[in-house]
Amino acid sequence: MRQNKLLDLILNNRYRIWWHVLFWIMMYLDDFLSLFGLTASYEPDVMKFVAFGIMLDMMMVYVNFYVLIPKFFLKGKYLEYALLTLLTLIINIGLVSIDEYANIGMEFDDGTHLTFLDIVILPFVLTMTLLGTAVAIKLFKGYVADQRYISDLKSANLETELAYLKDQINPHSLFNALNNIYVQSQIRPAEASESILLLSELLRYQLYDCAKEKVYLKDEINYLNTYLKLDALRKNKAKIDFKINGVPDRHMVAPFLFIPFIENAVKHGMSTDNESEILIQLDLLEDEIQFLVQNTIPKTKNKVVQGGIGLKNVQRRLELLYPNRHQLTISDTGEIYEVRLVLQPNKI
Numbered sequence: 001m002r003q004n005k006l007l008d009l010i011l012n013n014r015y016r017i018w019w020h021v022l023f024w025i026m027m028y029l030d031d032f033l034s035l036f037g038l039t040a041s042y043e044p045d046v047m048k049f050v051a052f053g054i055m056l057d058m059m060m061v062y063v064n065f066y067v068l069i070p071k072f073f074l075k076g077k078y079l080e081y082a083l084l085t086l087l088t089l090i091i092n093i094g095l096v097s098i099d100e101y102a103n104i105g106m107e108f109d110d111g112t113h114l115t116f117l118d119i120v121i122l123p124f125v126l127t128m129t130l131l132g133t134a135v136a137i138k139l140f141k142g143y144v145a146d147q148r149y150i151s152d153l154k155s156a157n158l159e160t161e162l163a164y165l166k167d168q169i170n171p172h173s174l175f176n177a178l179n180n181i182y183v184q185s186q187i188r189p190a191e192a193s194e195s196i197l198l199l200s201e202l203l204r205y206q207l208y209d210c211a212k213e214k215v216y217l218k219d220e221i222n223y224l225n226t227y228l229k230l231d232a233l234r235k236n237k238a239k240i241d242f243k244i245n246g247v248p249d250r251h252m253v254a255p256f257l258f259i260p261f262i263e264n265a266v267k268h269g270m271s272t273d274n275e276s277e278i279l280i281q282l283d284l285l286e287d288e289i290q291f292l293v294q295n296t297i298p299k300t301k302n303k304v305v306q307g308g309i310g311l312k313n314v315q316r317r318l319e320l321l322y323p324n325r326h327q328l329t330i331s332d333t334g335e336i337y338e339v340r341l342v343l344q345p346n347k348i
Contacts, residue, residue, distance in 0.1 A: 027130055028054060032208055053096050057127065060092045061134045069138065075278045089131065113150070116286040177202060198230040214219070214346055215255045217289070218248040221282070224258060228280075231266055239277045246284025252346040254321045260314040261293045261339045269295025269337060297334065318343075 063083060072081035181195045205223045205230040209215060221244065228240055265278050276296055283290040311330070318326050318341075331337075 023134065024058070027057075027133075056092050056095055057130055060088045060127070061131060063088060064131065064135060065138055069135070085131070089124065089127055092127055096127075098124055122303070177227075177230055195230055198226055201226050202230070205261075213254065214252040216249075217251040217253050217284070217345070220253060220255060220258065221248055224262060224280075227259065227262065239275065241277070241279050243279075243281040244284070245282065248282075248284055251284065251289060253343070254317065257314060257317065257343070258291060258341075260311060261291070261341070264294035264311060264339075265293050265337070269297060287344060289341075289343045289345055291343065292340075293339040295337050296331075297337055 022248075028301055068081055068084050068088075072078075072084065177199050181192060181199065182193055185192045202223065205219070205226075207218060225242065228242060232240065262280060265280075269278055276298060277294075278292040278296075280291065280294040283292075315328065318328060322343060327340075327342040329338075329340040
């Protein structure tokens, strides 16, 4: 949070003028302090010379900022940029030297004379340092702004992708539930009203309770129980064991993380002809959630309905929502299909 505030302070255009003023005060701090008698004082003609030097430096810096950098440096024309920057340095130093000679002359009051070092080398080093500092700050600020833009763009893209994946899951679950109710209405029509009531609970959770990025784990567990109750009304030869070890009140998770694995077990592991077994277990530890789904693989496999979302959807969501905070293992022995998910969730 503090880092974001500092970046806002640096990058916000509202404070740009103040940053520029602060830069020039720091660069000419000794000269500005002399105005208040805090450092060696200057004669009036020398103060005019200093003001002229500041004006030349500002022209050189801002020509570099708003002409040379955007038209040459940022377009990859580095040689042209270097040559033109050197030209501005030579012009700046030449004008300063001429003005210095006109105001001070070649001899100081103590009889010492200005040398080539005083007239050319020292001004070149100082001016080069000033320009290099200004350009470095300018390029660094541009780099930070670009990185922040890229980060914001990535976040927006991730949010869009997550929303798309989440929206895929909702109609997928609804499609399965409607199929279940249709089958039930053909076999046991008297129980259809209970199935519709359970379906309404599923829809309420999907439409209203899951609008946020994170939900309470206990609400997600209630959603899973409702789904299993709805599916159990259709399949009476299946044994489902849903175990919860621990207290679900201390965790929050992204919605619909577990349902795809359970749906997969129900679709591929349960049979209406033979007794099937599904084990669902949640071990809720202090810093992690251990999720297990095991289902027997029937000898006569169910007819697979095309168009399912599958496990790739939830795997992608885990990569986006819990990078380096989850471990997913899937195994198939031919008789048992097993999914293990270890997740480091958000604490309440």
